[in-house]
Amino acid sequence: MSSQLGVSDAKIDALADYENSDLYTQAERLALEFADAMTITGRDVSDELFERLRGFFDEDALVELTATIAWENASSKFNRALRVPSQQLWKRR
Numbered sequence: 001m002s003s004q005l006g007v008s009d010a011k012i013d014a015l016a017d018y019e020n021s022d023l024y025t026q027a028e029r030l031a032l033e034f035a036d037a038m039t040i041t042g043r044d045v046s047d048e049l050f051e052r053l054r055g056f057f058d059e060d061a062l063v064e065l066t067a068t069i070a071w072e073n074a075s076s077k078f079n080r081a082l083r084v085p086s087q088q089l090w091k092r093r
Helices: 009-020 026-039 047-054 059-081
Strands: none
Touching (some): 009 026
């Protein structure tokens, strides 16, 4: 889906190292850090991270970002528990 929205293959390839990639804006790196904090077991969203998020995103954007990450996490856990296979919606050209 990202490639259909105009995200380059190089940017998708750099996702695993987004913290160090010049392909991502500071806001994008922060949003991905937030997603990691919400998703990875044993991590949490610190007060410091939340304050940095507030520097880039207004309250409505933060709610939308949080809801999207939470939805994707719930969907992933649901599908994995029920052994729902990937629908292969994105395939590299």
